[in-house]
Amino acid sequence: MSDITLSAGVRANLQSLQNIASLLTTSQNRLATGKKVNSALDNPTNFFVGQALSDRATSLTGLLDGINGGISTVQAASKGLDAIYKAIQSAQGIIDKTKSDVGTISNQARGSAVLNNAVTLGATLGYANGDTLTFTDSVTSAATTVSLGTIGTKNVQDLINTINAQGAGVYTAALNNGNLVINSNGQNAFNITSSNATALTATMGATAASTTAGSYDQVKLDSYAGQFNELLASIDQFAGDASFNGVNLLRAGNDLKVNYNEDGTSSTLLQSRNISSADFGLTTIPTGGTATLSDFTNKISVLKSALADVRSFQGEFTTKLSVMQNRQDFSKSVVNILKTGSDNLTLADANEEAANVLALQTRQQLSQSALSLAVQSDQSVLQLLR
Template sequence: MGDISLSKAVRSNLLSLQNTSAMMAKTQERLATGNKVNSALDNPTNFFTAAGLNSRAGDLNQLMDSMANGIQTLEAADNGLTAITKTLESMQSTLRQARQDKSFQTQSFTIDNSTASVSFSGGAFASDVSDVGPLAVTGGTYAEPAADVTLSLTSANLNGGDALDVTIETGATMEEAMASINTALKAADGGKGFTARLNSDGDGIEIVSKYGEALSVQADVAGTGFATTATDATAPTSASVDDLVTAINGNSNTKGLVRASNDNGKLRIENLSTQDLDVTVGTANAATIDGNSVRAGLADQYNELRDQLDKLADDASFNGINLLRGDKLTITFNETGTSSIDINTKGEEAINSANLGIETFMQQATLDSDTNIDNELARLKGALNSVRSQSSSFGSNLSIVQNRQDFTKNMVNTLQTGAANLTLADMNEEAANLLALQTRQSLSSNSLSLASQADQSVLQLIR
């Protein structure tokens, strides 16, 4: 083609047409891609700056997936804690129902002249308790002392375990002596467990341990009917219903485990337990009193709820992570890894009945005592406080992650917008440019045609 000579006018118009075609191709590329910078050749600074911004936006977008999974993991843990809270509240309700239930079984026994004590086996008793009844030290015939007499009364439950010395003054009548003894006893233990009264014959003094606690009495000199050597209290030949009621309700081995009362002259025994109780009154009058079936059933309900509590904690997982089992969730917030959060339970301990400090298996016998129930209720309250505290902590963590997620979304948008501002084309402008270039191309073609007419005139001369 170099051998072909073109006129100056033709060559000028051809060059103009070629430039117009090149500009049209560039404009069409911008319209097709939507970018005014499609390669580093177009604008190196804008191209590489936009590439860096888009790269960071892409990295942050990948972290958004991790944040979304983290939020779902926290929500799964929160669902578990909510269910555990409701379960703990149900366990509280079960124990309160047991606390209010008083459907203990009773049995009434006829007392004869040979009955002096009662024996118990089973029920709330860890071991058999025999011969519960009043004990007494019975003095002989009382005589007004010719000199002061000191009586030493000794019992583990009297006067702090120390001997209680009572002075019977010279010439004191039997009534005055009994009054002196009862005054000293009242000062020592409030007059609850011990008393002085007339013996069965009415001619002497009898010092009674009403609750059946061991007691010994010793006089320093003779004259009041009591021996000058220590005499231990023994069971009387018979005891009244009221004496037995007082002994059973006050004895340290039976108090709170059974309850006794006077049922129109009969001894009524109430079994304060979920287990069957064997009672022997005297030597031959025996019976079995059923346990409290309502409280026993509530103990089983409690155990079922406790089992569900642990299963709820085991099932509160998402994507293989269970915060309630002590797993750790790590969420990264930026592309360099310098900003992150570790989420786990306090001490990375599992949320279960053992770590919450509640009874892992409720024995029916635990519900025998209202005191035991109150203790379990206190433990459940502490467990509820722990769960609510952990729920609050997870809620705070969830708020942090959600805030970072919103921030990252906005940051990605900012980065992508910045990159777009550097590279995107103005479509309206490019469309107008294309229209202008098309017009210019048409004009250039016409000019080229006019320029070539001069050469055609020479051709006509040759013809």
């Protein structure tokens, strides 16, 4: 090519076309890739700074996955605690219903336990003048009094007959397997009094069995005991199933650390703990005819303490959840800022580059026309030489 001599006009037009072609190639490449800086050769400063910003955005995006997992883990544990809280409240309801529904009479004494200073239960049941033996439900709305009169001694059957005669349909008495059983048909007080100064004795005879001052509806007690035990089992099941991705904060040994930055200097530690009916101190109530009202009432304080523990755990998890959700929003904002900064350094403006392509194509056509004219001028000189 160096042996070919071009006129000044042709050479100028060729150089213009070459420059236009180069610029056109650059603009078309930017439109194709969407970037104005594709490598360090294009713009070293923008390329490396943009790459650093993009890398940190990628790292934070990965950490966001961990934050999302931590949030879901806490939410699963919180839902488990909510269900456990409702189960404990239901257990309290069972106890309240048992107290009001089984028609119980408070058990004043059993066996040879001392009823008061003047009355002892054993093989004989004695009452002194002015002493009162009271059988009550949880609420007293009326009273029934049975007077044993002035007879010094009565046997058990005499006492039963007197209670049935004077009980006004509210109380009935019977001898059941050697036990004097007095049943209440309502929420009333029951009094036994004597009218003379001598002690009145109800002789138990040869049976000398333990004397109870009341009786329970055992069928209902067993039913409520079964319901209570099912609720305790559900507490353990809720706690065992409150996991996310294999992590259960309601089971000890499942601590989870959620990192918020690349070096782990900013993080939240989610501490796990054992949540179960046994850890609350709750035990099942015996069934099969052995349950008593005290088996239920003894659970009241334990259930109250369990509710307080669950509320405390819920408050702790709610705080952790709030922190992680705030950090999640913050990290998303930072990622967007980093990506925008990187894009501003490396991305091309599609509208601008499209306009450049159109302008360059127009210039290219003009340059081609100018080159054609220059060539025609040289050809005219050649014609003159001929």
